Amino acid sequence: MMSPVAAPAAGRDAFWRDAALLVLALLAVHALNLAVHRDLWVQDEARYGEVLREMLESGRWLVPHLNGFPYPDKPPVYFWLVAALGALTSQGELAFRLFTLLSTVAATFGTWVLGRRLAGPAAGRWAALCFVTLFGTLVVGQIARMDMTLCATCVWAWVALHAHETRRSRAALVGFWLASAAGVAIKGPIALLFTVLPALLRPLGARDWAGFAALKPLHGLGLLVGGVLAWIAAVWLDGESAYLVTIWNEQLVGRAVNSWSHREPVWFYVTLLPVLLMPWTGLAVSGARTFWQSEPIAARFVLACLLVALLAISAISGKLFIYLQPLLPLCAVLAGVGCTTLLAQSRIGTEQALLPVVWFTLLAGGIGWGTHDVLGNNPRGFALATILGLCAILGFRLSRQPPRRWLIGWTGLSAVVSWVVFGALITLVNPLYSGKPLGEAIARLAPGSRPVAIVHSTRGILNYYAGRLMTEVERTDIAAWYLLHPDALVVIQSAHLSYWFPEGKVPACTTDETYSVELKEYRVLAGCPR
Structure with missing residues (x-):
């Protein structure tokens, strides 16, 4: 019989083993790719890099600027955090990518804690491993954007919300509202759709008035509004009142009006989410079904937060795959439940086994097609496509293995995807999406105040x-502009040259260089006859 002291000790040992396992997984799947240098890519990454560069150069920290103009699209906090990290390392590409990695670490451990509390230690462990290796996480975890940071704030907000609902903990409630406020400070008001909106609608939908009141919505929303007003006052006192008008017109009124005009269909995210959950899509679906039957209260928490946020972001006009990242921890919890259910079985279902094989095959085919169509039949690209094809074959053979070996095998194969796509392939496509050669040419050809x-x-x-x-x-x-500035350097896409030279032929200019950025040809011209 186990002694009373042995059980807690064993639990602590298991806890730290799981934590060490997650650290190793993060190092292998995400951190290893930091060793492969790449530039900040256009559009968003290079734009965010410039916002931070202008902050550092001008010392204007309250109001982000882009090319000298106020930049109302994003709050300044993300840039502050990257700048703080850059002060410890170096300002530049590494600081941006390292901050994304740290955000991935925070989101992963948040998923682990959420999974443990909702479905038990085993489900929590597998939920975190699934999150680390989801295709969506592999992609977003390599991009210099604030979406992974928002994901981390959301998952910790859900952890605090669940703790409050189960224990009525005041500290947990404060943690929920602070995490929600951090999301707004990082990404803007859209963060509320992932945290506050589901938290308030769940008790209202169940007519649980006591549960709704326990959230202290007036206090919490007052905290959010108070923080925003304090920042507005600071901006106003700093003499940037025009920036506040721009935010109101473009970000609040403009987006509210445009939300009724959709470039993509409302169901766009529903079709995209299964792709981002690969190779664990089937397990997430089966896990949701099992979870609903075995732990209906916990399942309702996960599914309500997931579905309310999914419907809310589907209603707005702008739709990018990266906006789904904050929902992936919830999906990973469902996949973690699916993993524990699968481990209790003797074999793997045919559909479950074939789905990731098909995914790897399509991924290999996509890299092969891109190598032919974009990379000029580069042999290295075909080699990488072949590696993924071999992984698909190995994955098919894994279907004959016991469930535990199948899960471990596909976790390892997902790590290979990270190394192939975001490690080796990055060196091939970096020249296509980097503006560095063109930017450095501009600096060389137009020094000083030219x-x-x-x-x-x-x-x-x-x-x-x-x-x-x-x-x-x-x-x-x-x-007309060039007539007034004959000494200027002009950067123009070749496709737009006819607007400057209607005859369709560029005259002999003293400077005429050609660069390719994002598969578009740019000409750098100066000293052209007028």
Whole structure:
């Protein structure tokens, strides 16, 4: 018979073993790719790099600026955090990518804790491992954006919310509202759709008035509004009142109106989510069914938070796959339940076994097609596609193995996807999506105060590596603008040259260089006859 002291000790040992396992998984699947250098890619990464560069150069920390103009799209807190990390390492690409890695670590451990509390230690362990190796996490965990940071704030908000609901803990309630506020500070009001909206609608939908009141919504929303008002006051006192008007017109009123006009269908995310959950899509579905039958209260918590947030973000106009990242921890918890259920069985179902094989096959085919169509039949690209094809074959053979070996095998194969796609392949595609060569050419050709015009291009995508501001000119105005600035350097896409030279032929300019960025050809021109 086990002594009373032995059981807690064994539990602590298992806890730390799981923690060590997750650290190793994160190091292998995500941190290892940091050794492969890549530039900040256009569009978003280079734009965020420029926002931070201008913050550091100007010392204007309250209001983000992009190419000299106020940048109302995102709050400043993400850039503050990256700058703080950069002060310890170095300001640049590494700081951005390292901050994403740290956010992935926080989101992973949050998923682990949430899974443990909802479904037990084994489900929590597998939920975290599934989250680390989900295709969506593999992608977002390598991008210099704030979406993984938002994901971390959301999962810890759910951990605190569940603790409050089960124990009526005041500390947990404060933690929920603080985590929700952190999400808003990182990403903006959209963060509330993932945390506060589900938290308030769940008790209202169940007519649980006591549960709704226990959330202290007036106090919590007051905290959020108070924080926003304090920041608005600071911006106003700093003389940036025009920035507040821009936020109101573009980010609040503008987005509210545009939310009724959809570029993608409302069901866009429903079809995309299964892809981001690969190779654990089948386990997430089976886990949801099992969870509902075995632990209906905990299942309702997960599914309500998941579905309310999914419906809410499906109702807004702008839709990118990366916006689904905050929902992946909830899906990973369902997959973790599916893993524990599978381990109790003697064999793996045919559909469950074939789904990830098909996924790997399609992924290999996509890399092969991209190598032919974009990379000029680069042998290394075909080699990487072949590796994934072999992984698909190995995955098929894993279907004959016991469930535990199958799960461990597919966890390892998902790590291979990370190494192939975000390690080896990155060196091949980096020149295609980096603006560094063009940016450095601008810095070389236009030193000092020489004017530079960027024609009809997205703001800020070349400034970071050029290390300077540029004049933004519409393609229809470039001919007239150049007449007034004959000493300027002009950066223009080849597709837009006809707006400057209607005859379709570029005259002999003293500077005429060609660069490719994001599969678009750019010309750098100066000293052109007028």
